Amino acid sequence: MLKTLEAALDIFFPPTCLNCGKKISPSEFLCPACQDFERMPALVCQKCAQPLKTVQGANLCSLCRRKNIYFFDRIIAPFVYKNPLSQILKLFKYYHYAYLGDFLKDKLADFILQAGFNYKEYDFITYVPMHKTKLREREYNQSKILASKLSKDLKIELKELLKAKAYLKSQVTKNKRQRKEEIKDNFSALENLKDTRIILVDDVVTTGSTVSECARALKEKGAKEVAVWAIARNINENPA
Ligand SMILES: [Zn+2]
Ligand SMILES: [Zn+2]
Secondary structure (H helix, E strand, O other): OOOHHHHHHHOOOOOOOOOOOOOOOOOOOOOOOOHHHEEOOEOOOOOOEEEEOOOOOOOOOOOHHOOOOOOEEEEEEEEEOOHHHHHHHHHHHHHOOOHHHOOOOOOOOHHHHHHOOOOHHHEEEEEEOOOOHHHHHHHOHHHHHHHHHHHHHHEEOOOOEEEEEOOOOOOOOOOOOHHHHHHHHEEEOOOOOOOEEEEEEEEOOOOOOHHHHHHHHHHHHOOEEEEEHHHHHHEOOOOO
């Protein structure tokens, strides 16, 4: 009976892709084109994850070789931040499609396992926090959802370790320098983390300033290593 009802519903309301509205099979929620995410190239900087043109000393980009500008130790991200993934991440982040979290988490977990990342050597998994006012507006923190799902899958203890001090308005209209200034010192760590190794989860890494400031706060409390895990990384126009 239920099956017949389902079939009838499919005729009158055929299942459509969440992102582009194209007709899809009932077990899916995105069409194949909207799941076709561009992978990051195999050769990336071991610290900031920007693509490298050639194999270089210690596999660091020229920026990371010249200067120590980031407080994290490395970024791991399977995909390039561009359409259709950027659109899917927006749905996940702003439009309450929280169940996309499972789909995205699986993609990240697969990549971590394939890459042979030594996640078992880490003490905690945590996430980029949201200021409490923003959390009230948005109702959930997409990075926390990802971190908690990864914690269960990979059996790494989830811990709320960071607090955002100020409520920063949308970052979209600001340039890199403004963002960096505003976000500087915006995070504090909630407990002593002496000699711990921490995985920090965010949905997207763009300039790297947010995750770097989070890593700074964790290291100020004694963390000895911070690895950033994100679904997507933007690629700078002039690769090193
Ligand atoms: Zn689609
Ligand atoms: Zn780099």
